[in-house]
Amino acid sequence: xxxxxxxxxxxxxxxxxxxxxxxxxxxxxxxxxxxxxxxxxxxxxxxxxxxxxxxxxxxxxxxxxxxxxxxxxxxxxxxxxxxxxxxxxxxxxxxxxxxxxxxxxxxxxxxxxxxxxxxxxxxxxxxxxxxxxxxxxxxxxxxxxxxxxxxxxxxxxxxxxxxxxxxxxxxxxxxxxxxxxxxxxxxxxxxxxxxxxxxxxxxxxxxxxxxxxxxxxxxxxxxxxxxxxxxxxxxxxxxxxxxxxxxxxxxxxxxxxxxxxxxxxxxxxxxxxxxxxxxxxxxxxxxxxxxxxxxxxxxxxxxxxxxxxxxxxxxxxxxxxxxxxxxxxxxxxxxxxxxxxxxxxxxxxxxxxxxxxxxxxxxxxxxxxxxxxxxxxxxxxxxxxxxxxxxxxxxxxxxxxxxxxxxxxxxxxxxxxxxxxxxxxxxxxxxxxxxxxxxxxxxxxxxxxxxxxxxxxxxxxxxxxxxxxxxxxxxxxxxxxxxxxxxxxxxxxxxxxxxxxxxxxxxxxxxxxxxxxxxxxxxxxxxxxxxxxxxxxxxxxxxxxxxxxxxxxxxxxxxxxxxxxxxxxxxxxxxxxxxxxxxxxxxxxxxxxxxxxxxxxxxxxxxxxxxxxxxxxxxxxxxxxxxxxxxxxxxxxxxxxxxxxxxxxxxxxxxxxxxxxxxxxxxxxxxxxxxxxxxxxxxxxxxxxxxxxxxxxxxxxxxxxxxxxxxxxxxxxxxxxxxxxxxxxxxxxxxxxxxxxxxxxxxxxxxxxxxxxxxxxxxxxxxxxxxxxxxxxxxxxxxxxxxxxxxxxxxxxxxxxxxxxxxxxxxxxxxxxxxxxxxxxxxxxxxxxxxxxxxxxxxxxxxxxxxxxxxxxxxxxxxxxxxxxxxxxxxxxxxxxxxx
Numbered sequence: 082x083x084x085x086x087x088x089x090x091x092x093x094x095x096x097x098x099x100x101x102x103x104x105x106x107x108x109x110x111x112x113x114x115x116x117x118x119x120x121x122x123x124x125x126x127x128x129x130x131x132x133x134x135x136x137x138x139x140x141x142x143x144x145x146x147x148x149x150x151x152x153x154x155x156x157x158x159x160x161x162x163x164x165x166x167x168x169x170x171x172x173x174x175x176x177x178x179x180x181x182x183x184x185x186x187x188x189x190x191x192x193x194x195x196x197x198x199x200x201x202x203x204x205x206x207x208x209x210x211x212x213x214x215x216x217x218x219x220x221x222x223x224x225x226x227x228x229x230x231x232x233x234x235x236x237x238x239x240x241x242x243x244x245x246x247x248x249x250x251x252x253x254x255x256x257x258x259x260x261x262x263x264x265x266x267x268x269x270x271x272x273x274x275x276x277x278x279x280x281x282x283x284x285x286x287x288x289x290x291x292x293x294x295x296x297x298x299x300x301x302x303x304x305x306x307x308x309x310x311x312x313x314x315x316x317x318x319x320x321x322x323x324x325x326x327x328x329x330x331x332x333x334x335x336x337x338x339x340x341x342x343x344x345x346x347x348x349x350x351x352x353x354x355x356x357x358x359x360x361x362x363x364x365x366x367x368x369x370x371x372x373x374x375x376x377x378x379x380x381x382x383x384x385x386x387x388x389x390x391x392x393x394x395x396x397x398x399x400x401x402x403x404x405x406x407x408x409x410x411x412x413x414x415x416x417x418x419x420x421x422x423x424x425x426x427x428x429x430x431x432x433x434x435x436x437x438x439x440x441x442x443x444x445x446x447x448x449x450x451x452x453x454x455x456x457x458x459x460x461x462x463x464x465x466x467x468x469x470x471x472x473x474x475x476x477x478x479x480x481x482x483x484x485x486x487x488x489x490x491x492x493x494x495x496x497x498x499x500x501x502x503x504x505x506x507x508x509x510x511x512x513x514x515x516x517x518x519x520x521x522x523x524x525x526x527x528x529x530x531x532x533x534x535x536x537x538x539x540x541x542x543x544x545x546x547x548x549x550x551x552x553x554x555x556x557x558x559x560x561x562x563x564x565x566x567x568x569x570x571x572x573x574x575x576x577x578x579x580x581x582x583x584x585x586x587x588x589x590x591x592x593x594x595x596x597x598x599x600x601x602x603x604x605x606x607x608x609x610x611x612x613x614x615x616x617x618x619x620x621x622x623x624x625x626x627x628x629x630x631x632x633x634x635x636x637x638x639x640x641x642x643x644x645x646x647x648x649x650x651x652x653x654x655x656x657x658x659x660x661x662x663x664x665x666x667x668x669x670x671x672x673x674x675x676x677x678x679x680x681x682x683x684x685x686x687x688x689x690x691x692x693x694x695x696x697x698x699x700x701x702x703x704x705x706x707x708x709x710x711x712x713x714x715x716x717x718x719x720x721x722x723x724x725x726x727x728x729x730x731x732x733x734x735x736x737x738x739x740x741x742x743x744x745x746x747x748x749x750x751x752x753x754x755x756x757x758x759x760x761x762x763x764x765x766x767x768x769x770x771x772x773x774x775x776x777x778x779x780x781x782x783x784x785x786x787x788x789x790x791x792x793x794x795x796x797x798x799x800x801x802x803x804x805x806x807x808x809x810x811x812x813x814x815x816x817x818x819x820x821x822x823x824x825x826x827x828x829x830x831x832x833x834x835x836x837x838x839x840x841x842x843x844x845x846x847x848x849x850x851x852x853x854x855x856x857x858x859x860x861x862x863x864x865x866x867x868x869x870x871x872x873x874x875x876x877x878x879x880x881x882x883x884x885x886x887x888x889x890x891x892x893x894x895x896x897x898x899x900x901x902x903x904x905x906x907x908x909x910x911x912x913x914x915x916x917x918x919x920x921x922x923x924x925x926x927x928x929x930x931x932x933x934x935x936x937x938x939x940x941x942x943x944x945x946x947x948x949x950x951x952x953x954x955x956x957x958x959x960x961x962x963x964x965x
Contacts, residue, residue: 107145108156111138115160119192120166123174132189135164139193143200154201158210161197162189165217172224184228191221192237199240211248212258215241221263226268231276238269247611250652256296263292263299267306274310282310283330297350300341301357307334308361315368318513328368335361359385359396366404378408399431403439410446418443426461437472441479447491452497455480460504470519477502478526485533495530495542499549502527508552522554535574544574565595572603581611598627602634609645617642618653632661632668639678648682652692655679663703663770671715673722676700680729690737690745697730697752709759718876720760727756731775738782743789747782750775751805769812770825776809777829780836794843802840809833827862834867835874842880850875853881854885858892865900868893869907883918890915898942905946909955912939913956916962936963 114135121127121512148154168190175183195217203210222237242265253259270285286306293299311330317323338358347350366381382405385396404423422443425436440458444451459468459476477498485491501507502523511520527912531546551567554560568591577585585607592600601624608617624634635658642651655675662672675695683693704712711727713719734749780802787794794802813825813833835859841849852872859864872889875882896913897903912935920934939959943951 096276105145105153107138107142108153108160110143111135111160114138115164115167118164118171119531121171127171127175127183127186127190129186132186132193133286135190135193139196141199142197146200148201151205153205155207157197157201158204158207161201162193163216164197165673168194174785185230187231188221188224188228188233191217191224192233195221195237195240199244210506210509211244212261215244215265216261218244219261219268226272226275229275231272235269235272235276238265238272241265242269248291253621259292259294259296260299261301263289266292270306274313279326286310286333295344297344297346297354300337300344301353304334304337304341304357304361307331307337308364309366311368312578315371324368324372328372331361331368334963335365358438359398363396363398363400365497367400370404370407373411375408377412378404379412382408395557397428397430399428399435402428402431403435406439407442410443415447415451416839418447419451422454422458423461426458433469433472437475440476444479449493450481452494456497456501457845459501460506468510468780470516470523471509473502473507474519474523474526477523481526481530485537492535492539492542495534497547498527498530499545502549503552511553513682520553520555524550527553535570538577540574540577543953544571544578547571547574561594565591565600568594569599569603572607576603576606576610579610581607598624598626598629598631598634600661601627602638605638605756606641609641609647609650612645613648614645614647617647617650621650621654621657632658632666632670635661636670641871643682648686648689652679655682659699671714672703673700676703677722677725680726684729684733690733690742691744693733694745694748694752697726697733697749700726701752701755704759713759723756723759727753727760727771730756731771734775734778734782738778738785741785741789743782743786747779750779750782754779754805754808766824769815771784772811773809774829776805777833777836780805780840781832784836799840799843802836802874803844806833806840807835810837825862827864827867830857830860830862831867838871838875838882838885839880847882847884850882851885853887854889858889865893865896865904865907868896869911872911872914876914883921885914886918890918905942905951906955908942909952911941913958914957916959920962 087681088277109330114131116129117128142157148157157703168187171187171190172184175187195214198214202214207213216356218237218241222234222241224685225231225234225237245262245265250262253262264290266285268283270289273279274282286303289303289306293303307330311327311334314323314327314330317326335358338361342351342358345354361380362385366378366385369375369377369381382401383545385397385398402425403420404420406425409415409421422439425431425439440455444455447454455476459473480494480498480501480519482494510516511523527546527550531543531550534540534543534546544864547567547570550607551564554563554567556564562847566701568587572588572591574588575581585604588600588603588607592604601620605617605620605624608620610613620637621638624630624638635654638654639651639658642648642654655678658668658670658675659672659679661668676699679696680693680700683696700712709723713722730749730753734746734753737743737749738746754772757768757771757775773945783794783798783802810833811831834853837853838850841847841853854875856870857871868889872893875886875889890911894908894915897908897911916932916935919935936959943956
């Protein structure tokens with residue numbers, strides 16, 4: 082603001098007359114510098130040296146004080162005014178350039194102008210020179226304050242205060258001068274507040290109470306300043322102290338408003354004071370709320386609402402229901418808080434951010450019990466005003482909270498949010514590209530909530546939340562993948578709920594949008610749970626045709642089928658897995674493991690031995706084709722696998738033999754001999770014997786099958802049996818040739834002797850028959866019972882061999898005679914058999930002599946025996962046949 086020059090005619094005349102003789106060189110220098118400042122154009126920057134030069138000249142000028150006459154002082158005054166007005170012009174131009182450096186330089190010039198005026202002091206003929214000098218310092222201080230140079234501002238305000246302190250306030254009549262006294266105190270107070278000298282600031286405000294002069298404007302200014310300091314105190318970190326300070330300052334502001342009402346003379350002043358009082362009361366309510374003085378908040382709100390605020394109109398400000406609601410919450414009166422919250426719905430002046438914050442505050446205190454209220458308030462707001470998508474997102478997120486599911490509160494919250502977000506009006510808020518970010522955010526909120534409930538196996542709530550999240554996925558090509566993902570997780574939820582038809586509907590929808598292995602596998606799971614094995618097996622084939630197919634899904638399918646006891650499906654899955662191995666593809670699971678798993682599955686089901694045999698045969702064929710080490714693996718792992726297959730074949734063969742499934746028994750035992758053959762027989766004698774046992778039981782099963790089917794073995798089968806027995810015989814012979822005792826059980830050696838005799842008889846190899854029996858008779862495993870059975874079998878079989886029969890019976894007879902207590906009934910039976918065989922097959926005199934020799938041997942045995950010790954019937958038979 083420019084200052085008018087001194088225009089008194091007498092002064093102008095006197096100045097012109099004396100100017101030539103009063104102009105001092107130093108004043109001339111100052112005037113030249115001022116002329117430079119006046120000559121600066123708008124676009125020309127202020128020279129940095131100009132304020133410095135003026136300050137130096139002023140310092141030299143101060144050394145001349147006191148000044149010689151009044152005209153000299155008048156010249157200084159005039160120069161000061163010119164400099165000030167030049168600063169005003171420069172400041173106006175600098176405001177357009179927004180240069181902080183230029184603003185500080187101009188402020189320095191203003192300060193020089195104020196100091197020049199102060200230096201001249203009183204000038205005769207100038208009205209109120211002291212007031213004018215203080216005004217310059219006051220205005221310069223305001224400029225420094227705006228530039229945040231608070232120390233310089235404080236210096237200016239203090240100098241101005243010092244100047245006016247000599248004036249008697251009681252003698253001041255001019256309103257502007259009175260206003261200067263108040264403004265100067267307020268300005269000093271503001272600067273002290275900025276430099277954190279709070280005590281000085283408040284002290285200066287309290288002093289200002291003596292400078293009101295009954296003016297309504299003065300009351301307004303001082304009240305506003307108290308209120309401003311009160312609001313500033315709320316932002317301080319030391320909460321307890323700042324709240325107390327804020328409340329004290331606001332009470333001062335309220336008191337000034339009430340006193341100011343008594344000074345108001347116009348309607349406008351009364352309305353202003355009333356408005357200020359209402360505003361101050363609202364802030365006082367907020368402070369009480371922060372201090373936890375909830376009863377005081379309610380009292381303030383009631384005063385405002387009841388019109389007890391100095392006006393006849395009740396205050397309907399938007400903050401009142403929020404303050405009241407939070408206070409009721411603090412007092413634990415939730416029903417009153419709910420009334421306030423619901424009442425906010427009808428107040429259109431409440432900003433969106435405020436009522437959303439109120440909903441959040443209410444829900445934070447009331448918790449799950451307030452979920453329905455929060456939903457009702459939000460939907461009510463939708464009906465009365467425009468609500469943003471961001472607000473809906475905040476409410477939904479707040480109601481859901483940070484719960485991870487698994488409790489009743491989480492279920493209630495999720496249900497409420499589901500109802501909220503499924504409202505058509507809410508869904509409409511998130512339509513369009515402008516709210517893409519918010520739409521993605523609410524989808525994530527709902528999706529995460531659904532995932533949390535899914536993890537705790539609350540599939541019902543999870544499904545509901547996933548369904549609601551689908552409302553916020555646009556139906557366009559870009560979001561096909563997201564929609565497909567949503568349908569897949571819904572399928573999983575309904576699988577968990579065992580609602581299989583609905584799960585199938587969702588996965589069909591997902592497959593339409595994004596056909597992939599995940600969809601195919603989920604359909605497989607559904608068919609499994611529906612026990613539709615044929616469709617499940619068909620789905621295995623569908624999986625292998627997917628572009629993103631991985632063999633891991635076949636393993637997973639097998640595991641799923643086993644857990645559902647769907648063994649045919651598991652077998653189909655593993656069989657498909659095997660087909661990839663056979664075709665030469667690299668698979669994560671070794672071939673032998675797949676075969677082992679298949680056989681293990683089949684062995685769980687009695688009646689599946691035929692299928693198990695097929696896979697065992699395949700395994701044996703593959704090991705022969707690619708090599709045992711490559712098939713089974715190397716080292717100890719390979720040995721364990723070989724042993725497993727061998728033992729399993731043995732066990733399955735034994736089970737089939739017990740069930741009289743002789744064909745299967747024979748095949749399993751033959752395979753067992755093959756798998757045992759893969760093991761290192763040089764290290765373990767037991768492995769050799771297991772080969773022999775397996776072969777013996779395999780051929781025995783062939784004989785048993787012949788009797789069961791009542792059909793003779795084919796020539797091929799006989800030859801195969803013969804080859805197997807030859808192999809077993811070689812192994813036993815090699816063991817005996819090492820000088821070791823045969824570790825095979827005697828009954829197996831006996832079985833081998835019988836079946837070898839039988840098979841080689843079919844092959845017309847009687848010499849080998851006799852050799853086998855002789856070998857057996859010479860072994861430690863032989864006893865007279867085994868020899869008796871061999872002799873009887875050789876004499877009675879369709880292909881009897883009298884030589885073998887005679888040899889076996891004679892050996893048996895010799896063994897019995899040599900024993901300490903012979904079994905005479907058995908001995909009698911052997912003699913009868915020998916005589917019968919010789920009688921039937923006698924051919925020459927030697928045979929008759931042999932028969933006669935048998936009779937004599939029987940006689941010698943009977944001599945000396947007690948009556949009945951030798952069977953009587955056998956003795957009579959001997960007598961009759963000898964007579965004949």
